[in-house]
Amino acid sequence: MNLFEYTRAETLDAAMSAATQDGAILAGGTNLLDLMKIGVISPTRLIDITRLPLHDIEEHDGGLLIGAMVRNADLARHPVILSRFPAVAEALLSGASAQLRNAASTGGNIMQQTRCSYFQDPLSPCNRREPGSGCAAIGGETRNHAILGWTEACIATHPSDLCVALAAYDAVVEIAGPDGLREVPMESFHPLPDANDAGPAPLQSDEIITHIRLPDPGGMARNARYVKLRERTSFAFAIVSAAAALEIQDGRIVQARLALGGVAARPWRARAAEKALAGQPPTEEAFARAADLALEGAAPSGDNRAKITLARRIAIRALIRAAAGTPDRLPALPASVFEGDCNG
Amino acid sequence: MADVMNIQGHVRLGSNAGQSMTRRDGVLKVTGRATYAADNRPEGVLHAVTATAGIARGRVTHLDVAAAEAHPGVVKVYTPANRPDLAVSPDEKIHGFAWRTEALQDDTVRYAGQPIALVVAETLEAATEGARLLAPRYDADTPRIGLDGGVPFQPETVSIGASPTLEAGDMDAARAGAARHLETVIETAAQYHNALEPHAITARWTGDRLEIDTPNQAIGLAKQSFAAYLGIDPAQILIRSPFLGGGFGSKAILFGGQLLAILAAKDLDRPVKLALRREQMYGPVGHRPATRQTLKLDIDPQGHISALDHHTIAVTSSFDDFIESASNASHSVYATKAMRTTHGAVRADTGTPGPMRAPGEAPGSAALEVAIDDAAYAMGFDPLEFRLRNYAETDPATGMQFSSKALRECYAQAAEAFAWKDRPLEPGSMKQGRLLKGWGMGTAQFPCPMFQAAAHATLRADGSAVVETSAADMGQGAWTSLAQIAADGLGIDIDRLEFRSGQSSLPDAGVAGGSGHTATAGTALFNAGADTIRQLAELALNDPASPLFGADNAGVTARGGRLYRNDDDTRSEAYEDILARAGLDLLRGDGKGAREGEPERAMFSHGGVFAEVLVDPDLGQVRVSRLIGAFAAGRIVNPHLARSQLLGGMIWGIGFALQEEAIHDVRTGRFTNADLAGYHIPVNADVPMIEALTVHEDDPFVNSLGIKGVGELGVTGTVGAIGNAVWHATGIRPKRFPIHPESLI
Amino acid sequence: MTQILKLTINGTSQDIPIDDPRATLLDVLRERIGLTGTKKGCDRGQCGACTVLIDGRRINSCLALALSYDGAEITTVEGLAQGDLLHPVQAAFIEADGFQCGYCTPGQIMSAVALIAEGEAGLDPERVREGMSGNLCRCAAYAGITEAVLKATRAMNREDAA
Structure with missing residues (x-):
């Protein structure tokens, strides 16, 4: 890790004015310090925003305004999250470990970098790390790589579980910058790669995420789930994942939400699938048709064709679970296909 | 002297061995006071970090x-230049x-992650960054990577x-009469030990005297090796290794970084500490290599194996x-008229493999047990019935009797605990909700070397005692179980030991490996105690003032001091009275532990392992919902700790079967997952129900x-049991371990 | 430039000169003030060996920049026992053989102390397993760890009731 100057910001303005092109914002630090340790990034200044007044969760209009410094564990335990946005809690609790969730912030979770092993290896060409250098992942080990929205410039996936649920709930990212506030939907916050590069940075160097706004989920509050396929039962990134939320009245779906994780450089909102589900009865057949739509245009970016099948099936599973209703208490193994079936 | 020999030869383990004592180092370990090598902070210590190669x-x-x-x-x-x-x-x-290693001898790179320079600094942070700044x-x-990318030989x-080939019986004749071929x-994938404690050393010179704190599984041998490399008298070296944060074979290997830290400490005349970073453990400290194994089984019409042919190709450096x-691993498990076992190898640009918990046995058993299961199904037998039908009454490789073999009892007890008898023969028969359920089994077997x-x-004047041997406790519980044996050898309560x-500096206890440390070091300790008691008895028996005087023909027994x-x-x-009258403050005995002569029996530990898996049929994720083994391993010195060893081995089987795989990018030879987020080992939630019974x-x-x-036994059998359970759930025979979800959809 | 970091460690307030802004809380504990009970297994938040409590919450001290935690209350494994009296979690780990080599044990124990305080797992073994899955144990003492957490939870419930 390179030497850097450490600055603790007491106000948002101070944080923004301290920010520089080669600086970095330090919140929970769980991804930033890791990337610094492995030499992927080398900021010359760290601006510590952990003391900024961004630690609150406020209710507004049936929804929530979540401070960017709210720690993942606190967000997952918040009563309104548990009662009205349970897929957010389930996604959070399926991610990382209890220790990491106690440190990681909401804003930092959104800003976390891909776990593409070539991005993490400073010796490999990577357009995301070093624009114009190429993409070593293509032709390499691609089990964890994209099947949607990728280009020859970048096939990385975004690793967050939280973002998948947030995207499904129409969350909005509030960003402060020198020119004031701007808002970006979670769904499109992370740029997709284009033909030549991995896409622009989601934030300017002097911008800071201040809040995440979750609108009222209405009738979807208790029909929402997150499901995550992993290689071990816990403490692993998703191979694929899905968040689903449904509003069901009189045996018909009034509105549906579906987002996929582990498939693209952003949480992949499946709007065509949602549209197709509206007005349908919540049956496995309807979910299967919707899942086909969700994976429309999917293509392997390497030796990862099986992920298309897995993503389709996990979408169906999430919809089935959402239709069955959110359990009063989240399962012992959140988002697991096993849910804690074996209580030996 | 007959009575005296009577004492020494009397192997009555008393009230110490056989007890489920908790660990004697337990309090140190739960309070953070157990000192591992990198915990040492000698005055003026410098920190060393190696820079490693980014090419293979x-x-x-x-x-x-x-x-x-x-x-x-x-x-x-430090570079090859200086x-x-x-x-x-x-x-x-x-x-x-000894393994060939790298201590900056030249500028050659032979695997990715090889040390190519050493940076020494006042702080760990500075040394770490210094290594990065070398920007090699x-x-x-072009690297040669993997089973198919390397050079066969x-x-x-x-x-x-060991010999790469073995043939027993007439293969052609045995195959001719078979009903099924x-x-x-x-x-099997390349695996890395990944002990939680990274390899570390703290080296300090005082004049020509060298003190080393480093975790090591074979302390006496390490002293000899360090002395040879450094060209100094072994007597000038003191190695301390009171606690090893896991070893699993990798800490029996000396690596160049240790030598470099020692040389730097000498050169700079200050203590130097070096700890590998996690990713640096993927290369210089051994691993279990990838294998491709072909098993050919010929089965006669009655369901007996007539010929077994096991060929392995494994990667080396x-x-x-x-x-x-x-x-x-196929030599001695199942009866067969004839067998042939052979090996080939492939040279690749990787670190040299080494022994990793159940080396040879773990991957070999995995393949064998899958093949046996396949044969059982092909012949229409329940997997347990088929194994019993092919039970080896004598060792098929050598024709020798087994020294003991309670495998039938293991099968019976584990099957009973598992409720195996209700198992349907056909795969895909059992469900739990949406999930498929499958049951599989495997035979565990591991040799008993010494x-x-x-x-x-x-013995001390107050009747207490001290025993000394340079054993290694890497978690197996040696500090406890060896002390129990030693106390019995001396006939005292363990609390007086x-x-x-x-x-x-203590007598060499050999290597903690091969599952032979307790037997070997334990025998030495017991004999040392017995030798002491022999001398004590001589004192008493020859002393007219002793109540034991003249007991020569009857003999005496030592117990309770x-x-x-x-x-x-x-x-x-009482011991103290005998010593006092003899005017002795101390009475010392010596003991050795070794197997004498060529073995006349085949010696193995055994077990039966039964696994239940749940498999998501749509998504391919597997969870081992129940894992029950029963094991026979001779005398169990401390059931509490032996159980932990067996459970740990079985959980290694879960990792082997479902998770562990080190992946190289074949274009660069670098790993894509040299960390604990990408290289998965089991977590707590992977182990919902597990039991190890001892027979x-x-x-x-x-x-x-x-x-x-018992250290390695639990890994064998388990991998196959899980693979077979996955087949029973899904109808898909694993072709490769670990079994990935993608292969089950 | 040396900065002074104020920490309360195991109940004692300390001013710690930090000579290097890169120092993690883990390396401050281990290399600067000699509290080596907290272990480094991966240095990247992937194993849990470095788990300590910060203001009562378990975190990975390897990914905590020390300067960022100025003013915090830290509890390490050295701060659990009172003299010779072990914390119930420590005692339960010995009793249930929740460790072998002992290297992950300080992290396991700190994690278990926090898990019990969080109160969400209770006596549900499956929730305990999930809640302890951020602490890798290569010796794989998981059955003993789970048993130890359950034992300690029961013991501490009894203490609370008494």
Whole structure:
């Protein structure tokens, strides 16, 4: 890790004015310090925003305004999250470990970098790390790589579980910058790669995420789930994942939400699938048709064709679970296909 | 002297061994006071970090030493251009259990992650950054990676000096009469030990005297090796290794970084500490190589195996040989008229493999048990019935009797606990909600080697004792179980025993490996105690003032700190009284532990492992919902700790079967997952229900104490049991371990 | 430039000069003030060996920049026992053989102390397993760890009731 100057910001303005092109914002630090340790990034200044007044969760209009410094564990335990946005809690609790969730912030979770092993290896060409250098992942080990929205410039996936649920709930990212506030939907916050590069940075160097706004989920509050396929039962990134939320009245779906994780450089909102589900009865057949739509245009970016099948099936599973209703208490193994079936 | 021999030969383990004592080092370990190598902070210590190669084959052409040395806090950078000399090249095989290693002997790179420089600094942060700033440039050659990318060759030996081939019986004749010929091809992935404690060393010179804190599984041998490399008298070296944060074979291997830290400490005249970073453990400290195994089974019409042919191809490095002896795992498990086991090897640009918990046996057992399961189904037998039908009453490889073999009881007890009898034969028959459920089994078997160990036992004037041997406790519980044995050898309560171990000034206890440490070091300790008691008895028996005087023909027995006449229990004397009258403050005995002569019996620990898996049929995720094994391993010194060892081994089986795989990018030879987020080992939630039962077994042949070993046994059998359970759930036979979800959809 | 870091460690307030802004809380504990009970297994938040409590919450001290935690209350494994009296979690780990080599044990124990305080797992073994899955144990003492957490939870419930 390179030497850097450490600055603790007491106000948002101070944080923004301290920010520089080669600086970095330090919140929970769980991804930033890791990337610094492995030499992927080398900021010359760290601006510590952990003391900024961004630690609150406020209710507004049936929804929530979540401070960017709210720690993942606190967000997952918040009563309104548990009662009205349970897929957010389930996604959070399926991610990382209890220790990491106690440190990681909401804003930092959104800003976390891909776990593409070539991005993490400073010796490999990577357009995301070093624009114009190429993409070593293509032709390499691609089990964890994209099947949607990728280009020859970048096939990385975004690793967050939280973002998948947030995207499904129409969350909005509030960003402060020198020119004031701007808002970006979670769904499109992370740029997709284009033909030549991995896409622009989601934030300017002097911008800071201040809040995440979750609108009222209405009738979807208790029909929402997150499901995550992993290689071990816990403490692993998703191979694929899905968040689903449904509003069901009189045996018909009034509105549906579906987002996929582990498939693209952003949480992949499946709007065509949602549209197709509206007005349908919540049956496995309807979910299967919707899942086909969700994976429309999917293509392997390497030796990862099986992920298309897995993503389709996990979408169906999430919809089935959402239709069955959110359990009063989240399962012992959140988002697991096993849910804690074996209580030996 | 007959009575005296009577004492020494009397292997009555008393009230110590056999008890479920908790660990004697438990309080140290739960309070953070157990000191591991990197916990040492000698005054003035410098921190060393190695820079490692980013190519797998070629040469280092440039290192930016100036940039590193300019970094605040960096004291010195060592490269091939300025490194201090060793007395012996690290490319020499100084003995049969030495690995060629890298200590900056030249600019050659032979695997990714190889140390290419050492940076020493005042702080760990500065040393780490200094290593990064070296920004090496290379002249890179195309790397040769993996089973299919390397250069095949025929190895002369496998494992440590073992023959690569064995043939028993007439294969052609045996095959001719068979009803079914079955062939199974299984691949197993490269695995890394990943002990939680990274390899570390703290080295300090005082004049010509060297003190080393480093975790090591074979302290006596390490002292000899360090002395040879450094060209100094072994007596000048003290190695302390009181606690190892896991070893699993990788800490039996000396690596160049240790030598460099020692040389730097000498050169800079300050203590130097070096700890590998996690990713640096993928290369210089051994691994279990990838294998491809082909098993051909010929089954006669009655369901008996008539011929077994097991061929393994394993990867080794370009510069040293450790060939995973997987085929040898088939030697002694099932009866067969004829067998042939063979090995081939492939040279690749990787670190040299080494022994990793159940080397050879774990991957070999995995393949064998899958093949056996396939044969059972093909012949229409329940897997347990088929195994019983092919039960080896004698060792098929050698024709010898087994020293003991309670495998039938293991099968029976584990099957009973598992409720195996209700298992449907057909795969895909059982469900739990949406999930598929499957049951599979495997046979566990592991050899019972003994090495060489020596020990001292000293009785003190107050009747307490101290025993000394340089054993290694890497978690198996040696500090406890060896102390239990030693206390019995001395006939005292364990609370009156001081146990000194874990450093090189003590008598050599050999290697903690091969599941033979308790048997070997335990025998030495017991004999040292018995030797002490023999001398004590001589004192008493020859002393007219002793109540034991004249008991020569009857003999005496030692227990509870007293000697008792065998023919009259009312006549006894306390150790301290005997010593006091003899005017002795101390009475010392010596003992050795080793197997004498060529074994006349086949010696193995055994077990039956039964696994239940749940498989998501749509998504392919697997969870081992129940795992039950029953094991027979001779005398169990401490059931509490033996169970933990067995459970740990079984959980290694879960990792082997479903998770563990080190992946290289074949284009660069670098790993894509050299960390604990990408290289998965089991977590707590992977183990919902597990049990290890132990089956009583008396073995009068294996050694005088009747001790086998439990450290590696649990890994064998388990991998196959899980693979077979996955098949029973899904109808899909694993072709490769680990089994990925993608292969089950 | 040396900065002064104020920490309360195991109940004692300390001013710690930090000579290097890169120092993690883990390396401050281990290399600067000699509290080596907290272990480094991966240095990247992937194993849990470095788990400590910060203001009562378990975190990976390897990914905590020390300067960022100025003013915090830290509890390490050295701060659990009172003299010779072990914390119930420590005692339960010995009793249930929740460790072998002992290297992950300080992290396991700190994690278990926090898990019990969080109160969400209770006596549900499956929730305990999930809640302890951020602490890798290569010896794989998981059955003992789970048993130890359950034992300690029961013991501490009894203490609370008494």
